[in-house]
Amino acid sequence: MLGGGTFITQNKTLPGAYINFVSAARATAALSDRGYAAMALELDWGADGQVFAVTASDLEKDSQKLLGYAYTDEKLKGLRDLFRSGLRKAYLYRLNSGAKAANDFAEARYSGLRGNDVRIVITAVEGEEPEGASYSVKTYLDTKEVDAQTVRTAADLADNDFVVWKKGAALAATAGTALTGGSNKPAVTGDDYQLFLDKIESYSFNTLGCLSEDKAVCALFQQFTKRMRNEAGVKFQTVLYRSAADFEGVISVENSASDAGWPASSAVYWVTGAEAGCAVNKSLTNAKYDGEFAIETGYRQSELEAGLKGGKLMFHRVGDDVRVLEDINTFVSFTDEMGADFADNQTMRVLDQIGNDDALLFNTRYLGVVPNDDGGRISFWNDIVKLRQEMLNIRAIENFKAEDVTVRAGATKKSVVVENTVRPVNAMTQLYMTTVVA
Numbered sequence: 001m002l003g004g005g006t007f008i009t010q011n012k013t014l015p016g017a018y019i020n021f022v023s024a025a026r027a028t029a030a031l032s033d034r035g036y037a038a039m040a041l042e043l044d045w046g047a048d049g050q051v052f053a054v055t056a057s058d059l060e061k062d063s064q065k066l067l068g069y070a071y072t073d074e075k076l077k078g079l080r081d082l083f084r085s086g087l088r089k090a091y092l093y094r095l096n097s098g099a100k101a102a103n104d105f106a107e108a109r110y111s112g113l114r115g116n117d118v119r120i121v122i123t124a125v126e127g128e129e130p131e132g133a134s135y136s137v138k139t140y141l142d143t144k145e146v147d148a149q150t151v152r153t154a155a156d157l158a159d160n161d162f163v164v165w166k167k168g169a170a171l172a173a174t175a176g177t178a179l180t181g182g183s184n185k186p187a188v189t190g191d192d193y194q195l196f197l198d199k200i201e202s203y204s205f206n207t208l209g210c211l212s213e214d215k216a217v218c219a220l221f222q223q224f225t226k227r228m229r230n231e232a233g234v235k236f237q238t239v240l241y242r243s244a245a246d247f248e249g250v251i252s253v254e255n256s257a258s259d260a261g262w263p264a265s266s267a268v269y270w271v272t273g274a275e276a277g278c279a280v281n282k283s284l285t286n287a288k289y290d291g292e293f294a295i296e297t298g299y300r301q302s303e304l305e306a307g308l309k310g311g312k313l314m315f316h317r318v319g320d321d322v323r324v325l326e327d328i329n330t331f332v333s334f335t336d337e338m339g340a341d342f343a344d345n346q347t348m349r350v351l352d353q354i355g356n357d358d359a360l361l362f363n364t365r366y367l368g369v370v371p372n373d374d375g376g377r378i379s380f381w382n383d384i385v386k387l388r389q390e391m392l393n394i395r396a397i398e399n400f401k402a403e404d405v406t407v408r409a410g411a412t413k414k415s416v417v418v419e420n421t422v423r424p425v426n427a428m429t430q431l432y433m434t435t436v437v438a
Helices: 056-067 074-082 113-117 190-200 215-230 267-277 301-309 345-366 374-393
Strands: 003-005 016-018 036-041 052-055 089-094 106-108 118-125 134-141 144-151 163-165 174-178 207-209 237-241 250-253 315-318 321-324 405-409 416-420
Touching: 036 074, 036 190, 036 267, 052 056, 056 074, 074 267, 089 190, 106 118, 113 118, 190 215, 207 215, 207 267, 215 237, 215 250, 237 267, 237 345, 250 267, 345 374, 374 405, 374 416
Parallel strands: 003 016, 036 089, 036 207, 207 237, 237 250
Antiparallel strands: 052 089, 106 163, 118 134, 118 174, 134 144, 315 321, 405 416
């Protein structure tokens, strides 16, 4: 892994991009795409022990083979919420992989309860083969046929999306033999979440979501986020439930969901997807919640004000709609170097875009390739300016001038120092108007 993160002095060892953001004192480059999220979930079906990618199209067309249920099933309500607001791709991980269902002819492709809903129907087909009888072998999920093959022996069967065949089995006619013994892991622990974080570390995403209400697990995600942002230079935000992290990289969803059979933290699904899918020049402030959960919004105005001061992302009711009160993160300990702007998620999207794109630019086009002379530094300066101008064009930043960026030689012959000023644009949130009556 390349080095990255923040710096105090120019004393780094690993090659990489080290980028600081601070508040200003007060009296060929192209922007990368957003729309990528990661979540670890408890599921009845899906790849065991590995991260697997699901796009919005996959969820609609292939949810049954990937997740075990049809797109419209109640079991997938959370994932429908995750993709509701512009998410392109989710990196998912099953926390509760257990035992695989099986029968005499096959074993479920994945572990979990859903494997018990798979059954095998075998019918003898006589007279078609001079060497002997053949068999029609069909796989059903619930009452739906999901695979059909005609073979002479089990060795001829091709594995499908739901079962792996036992090649040495003796085929025999059966009206329907169910797979049994499939189970989910009975209790998910912090170790399961740690395994997920170990695996997801090498992926790129905009938001990381966690539904756990366990304080120790939430603390684990907070520390992971701080380490990745500050030490590895990987810029993303983590969405947790009621977790006062006091950190710009963590968003805390305050509202609970009251749906039977779902965790109180289920609003995390929508927020994780919406924050990842939100454009760098947009805000979720006043965004309408268009998901499927019943979000509790019974807060007094004083409680909403206190929630904002406490760094809580809150939903409130506006007429018949449920809307985001303000698009903020948990950072509340403002200083001269890091002011209140860092608590705004639109500002953080701008800064994270800059951090990720500048690091990507340096690591892929300049590191170990371009000489650290005047010509090389001018080329790097030009590319950084192009990135800023793209952000200016989409109104993510304002009042940018080329001289806001400087690139100079660093303390060693191998290092360069970039200093730049950016002015993120925020959406309007407050109106103060004076009307003079003449």
